[in-house]
Amino acid sequence: MEHGSRDITLRFLAEPSDVNFGGKVHGGAVMKWIDLAAYACAAGWSKKYCITVYAGGIRFVAPILVGSLVEVHAQIIYTGNTSMHIGLDVRANDPKDPQQTLTTHCIVIMVAVGDDGKPTPVPQWEPTAAHDVFLRxxxxxxxNMRKEIGDEMQAHVTPSNDVLSQ
Known part of the structure; x- marks a missing residue:
């Protein structure tokens, strides 16, 4: 199965409309940028339309200031049958200063879907470099941890009869 590039980097300037009440870029704007980069990475790799099924481990490490040059780097770190796990780093800097600061990082899982809207197979990624093996x-x-957390969270979504009868 043919595949595209494993990674992509989006670059743009943080605009005044991205700023929260505290004067920094708000988390929702950062999450939107992350989702856009994850989609571009997954669609580029699979050559298919993809949907977000999970975004997690989001760490806001440092604020992004309005006018900053923002770089969102996304790369495939694992492929399942129909899913692609994408590691993302967001870095920012003043355009007049080349020193970038890591501001956010996370993992997003995208699933490729066919014309029928159902999950469809994606090309497999096999790491060769030691760091890529570590990432996978x-x-x-x-x-595996998400599966355990998902089981725990189910209690919050569907209350058990034991709790309801107390």
Missing amino acids: ESAIRLM
């Missing part, structure tokens, strides 16, 4: 193994560990 980390993605697998995180996937």
Whole structure:
């Protein structure tokens, strides 16, 4: 199965409309940029329309100021049958200063869908470099942890009869 590039970087300036009440770029704007980069990465790799099924581990490390040059780097770190796990880093800097600061990082899972709207297979990614093997193994560990968290969260979504009868 043919695939595209494993990674992509989006670059743009943070605009005044992206700023929250505290004068920094708000988290919702950053999450939108992350979702856009994850989509571009997944669609580029799979050559298919993709949907977001998970975004997690989002860490807001440092604020982004209006007027900053923002760089969102996305790369495939694991592929399932129909899913692609994408690691994302957001970095920012004053355009007059080349020193970038990591501001946010997270993992997003995208699923490729066919014309019928159902999940469809994606090209597999096999790491060769040691760091890429580490990233894939980390993605697998995180996937297993998410399953445990999902089981715990189910209690919040569907209350058990035991709790209701108390």
